[in-house]
Amino acid sequence: MASNLRIFSGSSHPDLAKAICSKLKIKLSELTISKFACGEIYAKPVESVRGDDVFIIQTGTGNVNEELIELFIILDSMKRSFARSIHVVIPYYPYARQDRVASPREPITAKLMAKLIEEAGADHVITMQIHSEQQQGFFGFPIDHLNARKLFAKYFQNKKIKDLVVVAPDAGAAKDADRLARLLGVTIAVMSKMRPGFNKAEITSLVGDVKGKNCIIFD
Known part of the structure; x- marks a missing residue:
């Protein structure tokens, strides 16, 4: 079952990723994440993911903007490493509250986030309790909207x-x-x-x- 299933963790919640891997009885795959002197983020998988089904666990916490950029870079590295499928597990979906134009000139940032995640390389998103169910339509691929x-x-x-x-x-x-x-x-x-x-x-x-x-x- 787990021969080509790979789980990676971003910086936002490594303990959650470890708990998931423990439950599934598989090893958490290694990801190199570091920063250049200028503050730019660098990320890539340590081993080949060619032909693998990749799950990336990254959620929105106190440093949400940096964690999103990190996620986009991880997604791009997986796509360029020829992963067979790329799934993003985002328990708390950032910017979900900005899902409509409540006053003139406001952006719909929740839709922008969906487009950026898709463009970066994701094939599928799993999230929890998204702010409004209609946001599932912002994505051009399947989304699993879980409820606790x-x-x-x-x-x-x-x-x-x-x-x-x-x-x-x-x-x-x-x-x-x-x-x-x-x-x-x-x-x-x-x-x-x-x-x-x-x-x-x-x-x-x-x-x-x-x-x-x-x-x-x-x-």
């Missing part, structure tokens, strides 16, 4: 917390929050949110009963 809703439901069921209510922080999150509430057999409350300025948010109202209850805010 059932895992969360099992976790809270095992906790046996009484008087639970699932709260959606805005209308956009209401559908997912409702699905979790149905799995738990509890009610839902929905907040109304407005943005008075850049990178600012205010809750203006709440629909639903949360008084005296234990709230799960599901965003």
